[in-house]
Amino acid sequence: MSGNPKPRLIASMVAAPVLVIDQLSKQWALMALERAGSTVVLPGPVDLTLAFNYSNAFGLVPVSGELTRWGLTALNLAVVAILIRAVVRHATVRLSTVGFAFIIAGAIGNALDRIRFGAVIDIFNASKLGFIWIFNVADVSIDIGVALLLVATFLTGSDSGWSSARTT
Numbered sequence: 001m002s003g004n005p006k007p008r009l010i011a012s013m014v015a016a017p018v019l020v021i022d023q024l025s026k027q028w029a030l031m032a033l034e035r036a037g038s039t040v041v042l043p044g045p046v047d048l049t050l051a052f053n054y055s056n057a058f059g060l061v062p063v064s065g066e067l068t069r070w071g072l073t074a075l076n077l078a079v080v081a082i083l084i085r086a087v088v089r090h091a092t093v094r095l096s097t098v099g100f101a102f103i104i105a106g107a108i109g110n111a112l113d114r115i116r117f118g119a120v121i122d123i124f125n126a127s128k129l130g131f132i133w134i135f136n137v138a139d140v141s142i143d144i145g146v147a148l149l150l151v152a153t154f155l156t157g158s159d160s161g162w163s164s165a166r167t168t
Contacts, residue, residue, distance in 0.1 A: 007097045011087045014101035015108075022109035022137035026121040039125070049125040051134040054118065069118050076111035080104050095152035102145030109138030 033040065033050035040048040055068070083100045113120045122134040 007087050007094075010097055011084075011101035011104065014098055015105040018102060018105035018137070018141045019109050022105065022141065023112065025123060025137050026109075026113065029121060029123045033123070045126055045129045047125045047128070048123055049134050051122040051125075052117070052119040053122050053134075066118075069114050073111050073114040076107045076114070080107045080111070083107075095155070096149055099145045099148030099152060102141045102148065104145075106138035106140075106142035106145065109136070109141070113138075 029048070029050050033048060038050045042048065083104050087097055087100050087104075110120045120136065120138075122136050122139075124136065124140075125134045
């Protein structure tokens, strides 16, 4: 691998714990929420609901089956590979490196679900706030990563490091 090892280290230090928290929360949900009858009503805006998303992001397109499972898994892993390459090729650590790390962790977490269970495990239900989707730590991680990339772009007035990536 070429490039400065510091962005890789920073990305790993961000992505690894996020991925672990995502997978532990899903494992907990599978054990605890199944026993509780799939939903635990909590005080406050978020309840816990065990849901299996066999479809694509937010279930926007009602698709299912093995072709979807493996196609979406391949897409998740392709995104991971592209983002890892972007991190590896960065000459310096930037806010975008952290953003990429959050997206990488989320994509890996959801891909692992599809490989292990055939569907993404979702847990958090914010329907009390009018949010109709149930989501998980990986989804939140991806959202944080995208937000960080947007902030990095606005702060630098550039493409957050894409053009500064080395071409060797």
